Amino acid sequence: MQPLAYRMRPQNLDEVVGQKDLVGPGKIIRRMVNAKLLSSMILYGPPGTGKTSIASAIAGSTKYAFRKLNAATDSKKALEQVVAESKMSGTVILMLDEIHRLTKPKQDYLLPHLESGQIILIGATTENPYIAINPAIRSRTQIFEVKPLSEDDIKTALLRALKDEKRGLGSFDVSLDDDALTHLSQATHGDLRSALNALELAVKSTPAEKDTGKIHITLSIAEECVQHKSLVHDKNGDAHYDVVSAFQKSIRGSDTDAALHYLGRMCDADDLPSITRRLLVIAYEDIGLANPQAAARTVQAVEAAEKVGFPEARIPLSVAVIDLCLSPKSNSALKAIDKAMEDIHKGNYGEVPDWLRDPHYEGAKKLGRGIGYKYPHDYTHDWVKQQYLPNKIKNQHYYLPKENGRYERALAEQYYKLEKAKGRSLKDQ
Missing domain, CATH: 1.10.8.60 (Helicase, Ruva Protein; domain 3)
Structure with missing residues (x-):
């Protein structure tokens, strides 16, 4: 006997549960059905939220033949049989599950029949179609997001x-x-x-x-x-990236409880590689010089988590998350390197000054390489005024301290002191 979920599949749009923004009175899919102007579409969202139900309800409401195939497992021959049926008996609604896995030969075969209207394609996927689905298919369909049911x-x-x-x-x-x-x-x-x-x-x-x-x-x-129904967390899917994004933004925003929630979702999915990689990025991108000790502790927590594995790994990971959430934040190091690289990508740089160039080859001195270089350790406090940047950008500043933590305040004090000694004016850039 077929499972209850299959038997209770909607036979018309009025039986669809939820998704009122798509199938409710006056909404887009209902308008398409009522006007008998169906077009191919892609429905994407988590498993069990009604993608197949909507497709079967559309077929039931329009009285078109309804066929269901899987893009990953069904052959091109199965597609040919559906097309042959449409030529003999009229329009067929084809529900194509896992449409993101449709191969190019199958796609090339299907496209002309979509354009002629013989086949109305309703693709279903748990992947973000704007990322995972070929543009040729995407351009011939309307895309609707199916939300988890309340x-x-x-x-x-x-x-x-x-x-x-x-x-x-x-x-x-x-x-x-x-x-x-x-x-x-x-x-x-x-x-x-x-x-x-x-x-x-x-x-x-x-x-x-x-x-x-x-x-x-x-x-x-x-x-x-x-038993236990895990939250949707396909490591290659849309939900994965949404959770990872929310995880980092919660730590950056110092919301400890939200960060622990998203950590819990990734722990529940046993996604240790994503957690550890993201924690290391966060430690240096968002906390950075405001609390470098927290970054070092995060590295230790990651090492501990990788050694013990789940379920115990959740403990050092939780310690790291709380530590990072409650640390002062600074992205000054990130902004500094990005600004330097931006100049480089724009071609805004010059030649390395002659006195900084490598003098360790024959003929270097004849070219003026290394001549005039001042060795800082020969001077008081191991520092001497000297130009290091190319002439073209000699007054450029990339590091702009934020002074959000004690450590970066100390760095800022030293930085400003050195820049003053060089005679370089610091201004907002």
């Missing part, structure tokens, strides 16, 4: 499945506790497929009570049937 959306779908006698579990006499319903709708993190399958397992694996004949689903039964 807790109320999932509750609505679960209760509907319990009442539906034809496709759902309505033939069973089920008593579902409120806290069990809440758990099923919360623990699956917006994935309706997982919630429906967990409900079906709970109902069919729980014996009916002898005195009432009811199947009583309690919180503990719901917890056993859901």
Whole structure:
């Protein structure tokens, strides 16, 4: 027998749960269906959020033939069969799962049929289509983002499945506790497929009570049937980059609780390489010279996490995150090197001064290489006034101290002292 999630798949747009910004009254997909002006589209979002449901609902609402293929596993011959069907019986809606994995030969075969209108393509993907999908396909489709379902959306779908006698579990006499319903709708993190399958397992694996004949689903039964549903975190997907981005921005913004939340999501996905790489970047990019000791401690925490692995790795990682969140922040080192490289990329640089050039080869002195160089260690305090930058940019400043922490304040004091001794004016650049 087919799973409950498959049986409860919407047969028209009115049965679609959630996604009201796409299929609600007056919204784009409903307008397309009502006007009978369907065009090819790509639906992207996490698993279990309704991409296939929307496609089957569109087919049900329009009465077009509906076929479902997988871009990764189905052959070009399968595509040819769908095209042949469209030529014989009219327009076919083709639901193409994992469309980001469509090969070029399959794409080249499909494109003319999309343009003729024989095939209405509804591609589904968990990947960001603006990154993962070939521009040739992307330019011939409209792109719609499918959002995770809310807790109320999932509750609505679960209760509907319990009442539906034809496709759902309505033939069973089920008593579902409120806290069990809440758990099923919360623990699956917006994935309706997982919630429906967990409900079906709970109902069919729980014996009916002898005195009432009811199947009583309690919180503990719901917890056993859901087990653990990890948050969506494909290491190569859109969700991964969103979480990593939020992680760094939370530390940069000194929000300890938010940073720990995003750390927890990456720990839950066992994504140690992403966590450690990002922590090292953050330590030097966002904290930098305001607290270099925190950067050193982060390196130690990363080494410890890599040695012990999960689950214990979460402990040194948490220490590092809290340390970085509560440290003073400075991106002065990042801005300094970027400004220097910007000059280089623009061609705003000159020749290395002759007295700094390498004198260790025959004929160097004849060319004036190294002549006049002053060796700082021969002078008081191991410093002597001398020009190091090329003449073209001799008055350029790249490092502009922020003075956000004690260490960088000390660096700033020394920097300003040296620049004054050189006779170089410091001004905002």
